[in-house]
Amino acid sequence: MVILISFSRVIVGNFYSSHSYDRVSYNADSAVCIDHTGMIQQILSKTDPNFSKIIQTAKTEDRLTFLNTNEVLLPGFIDLHIHAPQWPQTGTGLDLPLKEWLNDYTFPLEAKYANHTFAKKVYSDLVSSLLAHGTTTAVYFGTMHVSANIELARQCLNFGQRAFIGQVAMDNPFETPDYYRDSSTSSSLSATMTFIQKLTELTGPSSRLVKPIITPRFVPSCTDDLLEGLGKLAHRFDLPIQTHCSESIWEHNYAISRFHKHDTAVLDHFGLLTDKAILAHGTQLDETDLQQISNAHAAIAHCPISNIYFGDGIFTAARAHRYQIDVGLGTDIAGGFSPSLYRNIQQSIMSSRQLPNQSENHLTTANAFYLATYGGAKSLGLKTGLIKPGYWADFQIVCLPDHNDRPASDNNQLERLLYATTANDIKSVYVAGQQVI
Numbered sequence: 001m002v003i004l005i006s007f008s009r010v011i012v013g014n015f016y017s018s019h020s021y022d023r024v025s026y027n028a029d030s031a032v033c034i035d036h037t038g039m040i041q042q043i044l045s046k047t048d049p050n051f052s053k054i055i056q057t058a059k060t061e062d063r064l065t066f067l068n069t070n071e072v073l074l075p076g077f078i079d080l081h082i083h084a085p086q087w088p089q090t091g092t093g094l095d096l097p098l099k100e101w102l103n104d105y106t107f108p109l110e111a112k113y114a115n116h117t118f119a120k121k122v123y124s125d126l127v128s129s130l131l132a133h134g135t136t137t138a139v140y141f142g143t144m145h146v147s148a149n150i151e152l153a154r155q156c157l158n159f160g161q162r163a164f165i166g167q168v169a170m171d172n173p174f175e176t177p178d179y180y181r182d183s184s185t186s187s188s189l190s191a192t193m194t195f196i197q198k199l200t201e202l203t204g205p206s207s208r209l210v211k212p213i214i215t216p217r218f219v220p221s222c223t224d225d226l227l228e229g230l231g232k233l234a235h236r237f238d239l240p241i242q243t244h245c246s247e248s249i250w251e252h253n254y255a256i257s258r259f260h261k262h263d264t265a266v267l268d269h270f271g272l273l274t275d276k277a278i279l280a281h282g283t284q285l286d287e288t289d290l291q292q293i294s295n296a297h298a299a300i301a302h303c304p305i306s307n308i309y310f311g312d313g314i315f316t317a318a319r320a321h322r323y324q325i326d327v328g329l330g331t332d333i334a335g336g337f338s339p340s341l342y343r344n345i346q347q348s349i350m351s352s353r354q355l356p357n358q359s360e361n362h363l364t365t366a367n368a369f370y371l372a373t374y375g376g377a378k379s380l381g382l383k384t385g386l387i388k389p390g391y392w393a394d395f396q397i398v399c400l401p402d403h404n405d406r407p408a409s410d411n412n413q414l415e416r417l418l419y420a421t422t423a424n425d426i427k428s429v430y431v432a433g434q435q436v437i
């Protein structure tokens with residue numbers, strides 16, 4: 001006898017999900033059953049004897065979502081590197097080198113988040129916009145203002161976005177402006193502590209949606225004592241870490257001149273290269289750095305649009321994959337001009353076509369889709385990014401491009417979708433089984 005379980009939602013239709021780094025699987029006419037905690041409990045094919053009964057029960061209970069034939073279900077995307085406060089400057093000032101861009105545009109803007117009303121207005125718009133673009137998880141750099149960062153967390157909770165949020169730490173008087181710098185190393189460390197405490201009060205100690213992440217801005221903006229203190233905090237509270245690493249020639253050479261080491265070795269020295277670390281960019285990493293990152297089981301956030309403007313090179317994601325390093329994609333707002341992971345999927349493929357050794361180094365559609373979904377999730381140790389039992393029901397339902405000729409294969413259909421989709425084509429978005437868009 002069959003015992004039918006009541007699900008919080010059953011979504012019936014066709015879906016794509018990564019099978020591996022090199023392969024995406026297409027599943028037609030499937031019933032994706034979500035339990036009451038927001039996880040995928042089981043997936044039934046049309047030939048399963050329980051298929052009709054489960055759909056009928058879900059329909060009776062008004063818990064059924066039935067996709068049209070021109071719609072597909074995809075995992076939600078993971079933005080592994082984004083600066084929340086830079087949202088208002090998106091698409092501007094991209095004509096300057098990194099250091100001037102920071103001093104002329106970015107630091108003056110970030111300083112404005114001392115104003116709570118301003119922070120609330122921007123963060124409300126940012127979080128809702130990212131969800132509308134299919135981004136169900138974001139790893140945010142905040143600012144040095146605890147109250148603004150807590151407001152960002154509040155907006156993620158309000159809109160239902162999964163997020164990691166970082167209190168940005170920066171105390172080096174030689175590389176940060178007077179008006180936007182932690183007043184001392186101890187005040188920077190205590191601001192991070194206060195942020196972790198207030199965030200935990202807001203979300204509860206076992207929040208599954210919004211979590212803190214230790215955030216030294218990058219090596220140049222931090223003193224040795226601050227880097228060391230943040231490394232100790234990350235270990236003490238077993239927290240993830242995010243920072244920039246060998247993003248540009250200037251940043252890469254800065255670490256060499258100050259420490260006679262590469263960024264990777266500097267981060268390792270201060271306890272910041274852990275299996276929970278997300279290193280952004282890495283365009284200047286060499287083989288030794290990659291081996292060190294691989295040994296530490298740290299991950300890399302590949303930000304292909306931003307790298308075109310500020311990276312002085314193309315990060316070779318395929319090479320990092322050969323080193324068995326987890327890699328995800330980041331928009332790097334506002335170093336990148338688009339909040340869309342679709343645009344970054346496209347750019348990751350396009351940029352990889354400019355690399356030498358094409359047979360080894362170019363990215364396929366399947367590779368780029370993997371980076372935007374499971375690659376990002378795996379980097380964060382999160383059970384999301386796949387449509388598979390035991391994973392969070394973080395989804396987007398996307399309308400297929402309107403086109404007379406259906407592509408020759410299911411993979412061609414995914415390829416066309418990844419190149420054509422805009423926010424207007426994303427019909428709905430779910431996080432932990434709850435519809436948020």
Ligand SMILES: [Zn+2]
Nearest residue numbers: 083244280332
């Ligand atoms: Zn960045």
